[in-house]
Amino acid sequence: MEKTLRIKSILTEKPVNQDICVQGWLKSKRDSKGLSFLDVTDGSSLTGLQVIADESLANYHTDIAQLSTGCSIVARGQLVASPAKGQEVELHAREITVYGWAQPETYPLQKKRHSFEFLRSVAHLRGRTNSLGAVARIRSRLSWAIHQFFQQRGFFQVHTPVITTSDCEGAGEMFTVTSFDLQKLPRTAGAVDFSQDFFGRPASLTVSGQLEAEAYALALGNVYTFGPTFRAENSNTSRHLAEFWMLEPEMAFCDLEGDMDLAEELLKFLISDCLENCAEDMDLFARFIDKTLMAKLDNVLKHEFVRISYSDAVKELEKSGRSFAFPVAWGIDLQSEHERYLAETLFQRPVIVTDYPKTIKPFYMRVNDDNKTVAAMDILFPGIGEIIGGSQREERLEQLTARMVEAGIALENYQWYLDLRRFGTVPHAGFGLGFERIIQFVTGMGNIRDVIAFPRTPGSTAV
Numbered sequence: 146m147e148k149t150l151r152i153k154s155i156l157t158e159k160p161v162n163q164d165i166c167v168q169g170w171l172k173s174k175r176d177s178k179g180l181s182f183l184d185v186t187d188g189s190s191l192t193g194l195q196v197i198a199d200e201s202l203a204n205y206h207t208d209i210a211q212l213s214t215g216c217s218i219v220a221r222g223q224l225v226a227s228p229a230k231g232q233e234v235e236l237h238a239r240e241i242t243v244y245g246w247a248q249p250e251t252y253p254l255q256k257k258r259h260s261f262e263f264l265r266s267v268a269h270l271r272g273r274t275n276s277l278g279a280v281a282r283i284r285s286r287l288s289w290a291i292h293q294f295f296q297q298r299g300f301f302q303v304h305t306p307v308i309t310t311s312d313c314e315g316a317g318e319m320f321t322v323t324s325f326d327l328q329k330l331p332r333t334a335g336a337v338d339f340s341q342d343f344f345g346r347p348a349s350l351t352v353s354g355q356l357e358a359e360a361y362a363l364a365l366g367n368v369y370t371f372g373p374t375f376r377a378e379n380s381n382t383s384r385h386l387a388e389f390w391m392l393e394p395e396m397a398f399c400d401l402e403g404d405m406d407l408a409e410e411l412l413k414f415l416i417s418d419c420l421e422n423c424a425e426d427m428d429l430f431a432r433f434i435d436k437t438l439m440a441k442l443d444n445v446l447k448h449e450f451v452r453i454s455y456s457d458a459v460k461e462l463e464k465s466g467r468s469f470a471f472p473v474a475w476g477i478d479l480q481s482e483h484e485r486y487l488a489e490t491l492f493q494r495p496v497i498v499t500d501y502p503k504t505i506k507p508f509y510m511r512v513n514d515d516n517k518t519v520a521a522m523d524i525l526f527p528g529i530g531e532i533i534g535g536s537q538r539e540e541r542l543e544q545l546t547a548r549m550v551e552a553g554i555a556l557e558n559y560q561w562y563l564d565l566r567r568f569g570t571v572p573h574a575g576f577g578l579g580f581e582r583i584i585q586f587v588t589g590m591g592n593i594r595d596v597i598a599f600p601r602t603p604g605s606t607a608v
């Protein structure tokens with residue numbers, strides 16, 4: 146019996162003169178005088194396997210001649226060294242069976258270039274294209290690399306809940322979770338009575354697992370949570386999703402400095418890991434998506450990130466001589482045009498901006514001695530903008546309570562969070578990495594909708 150092999154291992158191990166079996170989908174077919182050259186892919190690698198079928202096959206005229214892009218087949222035969230250019234090995238088929246047809250009149254992915262916009266309309270099929278398949282493999286690798294990075298360093302993964310009753314970022318961008326019949330909302334004195342809802346109070350999809358991760362950092366030391374997060378922010382940009390994945394490490398006995406060090410090390414690790422382990426897919430992006438990709442990645446790897454305080458960054462922006470659409474003044478939130486100026490024009494490499502005004506940052510960030518700024522850090526990447534947001538957390542009960550009152554947060558909902566400061570509080574810090582944004586940076590893909598399998602954005606959930 147021949148062995149069923151994945152094409153990636155056939156192309157690396159090249160078991161020539163052996164009988165093998167491959168299963169996959171037809172990328173293209175070329176016919177020439179009683180011979181057909183089939184380019185077959187099984188998703189394991191970008192390059193497919195050339196399968197040669199000739200008239201001696203019993204079903205050559207009935208099946209093979211009818212094959213078209215997208216059909217699924219199983220091919221058995223001998224792997225041989227290829228005499229022709231373009232591939233080192235090829236499979237001489239002894240038998241080919243068709244699993245499923247894909248009618249050329251209706252199959253949307255005929256062999257030609259398709260726009261990413263069009264591919265979004267067939268999100269359920271687009272993983273079969275070269276570029277979206279490569280994105281999916283790189284995404285999987287990066288996810289694995291994240292676990293590897295943290296597990297090697299003694300961090301524990303915590304599965305934080307998707308349904309929460311806290312608004313970590315305080316931005317009010319939550320999707321409500323309810324079992325109410327929306328046509329018949331129970332009301333008490335006009336207001337919706339959430340005490341009758343499933344959880345007995347308003348609940349929503351999480352915008353961040355940080356608060357819960359903090360609880361476990363104060364138990365296990367170093368932890369990370371990595372999963373889907375949800376934000377009902379109405380930003381239809383190439384950098385925002387309503388459902389995205391976030392990695393959030395949290396470290397006890399750690400300050401802002403240690404937080405930045407870890408973040409920089411992680412980002413460099415992820416980029417190197419991809420270059421090393423996804424070379425073939427990376428080459429596709431470097432050739433067809435962004436010709437400057439390799440130089441951009443190299444630029445991140447070989448430089449230390451710039452570290453600059455918010456106050457100094459504002460000074461740099463003020464003396465830039467640029468007329469920004471959003472005028473710069475101490476106290477404003479940095480807009481993408483400001484972030485781009487810093488990372489792309491002024492420093493031309495990743496920039497970590499620290500110590501933002503407390504008025505523009507969430508309640509949990511540690512207040513600095515000046516009582517005006519907090520121990521926050523945002524990492525800005527050229528071409529991406531903010532890729533990481535993090536901070537040292539306010540570990541002092543009194544200061545934290547004061548900040549929460551200032552922010553108008555209902556303390557009764559956060560007693561558990563305050564307990565972490567009441568009982569054995571320690572300095573601690575963490576950050577959130579937007580998973581899709583690092584994938585965008587690594588691949589050079591321009592639109593965040595193309596680095597997640599099934600994007601969710603305002604007004605759109607196709608598939």
Ligand code: 4AD
Pocket residue numbers: 313314352353354355376378384385386387389391393394531532533534535536575576577578579580581582
């Ligand atoms: O800066 P953010 O809002 O930080 C937090 O949520 C903290 N709780 C993290 C922490 O300290 N544990 O989000 C972190 C990162 C951003 O820098 C960005 O990369 C990404 O998450 N992000 C988004 N990615 C895609 N779509 C969106 N709508 C995003 N919002 C944030």
Ligand code: MG
Pocket residue numbers: 523531533534
């Ligand atoms: Mg942020």
